[in-house]
Amino acid sequence: MPEAAAAGTSVVGRVLRRIGWRTALLFTAILLPLWGFAELGEDVHKAESFVFDDPLLLHAKAASGPWLDQAFLGISWAGYQGIIVFDLILVVVLLARRRWREATFASVALIGSALLNLMTKQLFARARPSLWESISPQDTFSFPSGHAMGSMSLVTVLILLAWGTRWRWPVLVVAALFGLAVGAARIYLGVHYPSDILGGWAAAIAWVVGVYAAVFYGARRPWRALR
Template identity: 55%
Template sequence: MVAARTEARFGTEFMRRHWRRVLLAFVGVLLPLWGFGELAEDLRAGEVFFFDAPLLQFAHALAGDGWNAFFVRVSALGYLYGVIPVDVVLVLALAWRQKLREGLFAGFAIIGSVLLNLGAKQLFARQRPSLWESIAPESSFSFPSGHAMGSMTLACVLVLLAWRTRWRWPVLAVTSIFVALVGFSRIYLGVHYPSDILAGWTAAITWTAAIYLLVFPAGRRPWQQP
């Protein structure tokens, strides 16, 4: 509890001094995401990118009992039963270790990513694909993918924190495979267009990089002593 309060005070002070830059980063990600969405004419009316339907059909052609079970599990790990618990544990562990700047970076990147995703979904109100009946249906809006955005945000946070350590290549390899599997699982299950996945990845990378540059300005890097 003490560590969490210390992290919260550090974050509050950071926001007091840098809220304009954080807001600018938020808008700076939302605007390109809006532009990406506008590439599909009349997105609200259900228009899709040229590559969406062929990739969905390709994924569906692989369908089978073994793959069904595998990708349902991967999809679950990509959000509620994997990414979210790791997000929480990561931020709390950094706070407990008194790594306030690292914890602030992870917390802002993760929470901001969630808010961006929720805002964009409501803005576009894109309906889910309906090429076939999914074995794991979803009822929320489709664009951008929350699974893709959340898994990529966590991956970017871990890679950036590990980049100047001996763990950077193992972390990069494992997170890259995980992110790719989560993204493909959503296409395989027929609950996202490939463009939803691409948009989620793009927004996550841009947002996380922006927060990293704010929290670790020139001359600073993770794990340095204050």
């Protein structure tokens, strides 16, 4: 009996080690962001206010100036039109290199993120902030932020594709800083509440990691082919 128990424990240990990283990935990168989005979405649906939204917006307005206006307008442009161009280039490059699975992952993750954002905006129908007249006015719904969701989707795709290679840390730092800058730009311009940005980030991370898990389930991870 002791030998059987030891053998059983050994088998369980091997299984846990094999699926451990997947379990951790699913929990930290899918379930937690989904929980955060659900919490934000519930309050938005009930039209409840967030204590940090207006103060952060007003703080951003107080710091505004001509050069910051131009800088954040440029970052905001890069976070939408620039993202679209980069997304297309990324998919084309992956296809040209015959990275079929990676191209499928990027395409589904990025296109799906855009469609998901359009649907959730209509679902929550949150009005834009109106604390002041923005220099970049928007007439669509506010939650979740399309700029935040699109940029974070690209950021997550790039990090997952690069992870495990020698480029992982440069990609992580540059991509994360870009995602943060886009979110800050939308708050600075007064066209999104900070909770819109958080909702966009959470939805993007959960969606992209979910697509990654589906596309690469049981297959060779992308970084092994990209070294």
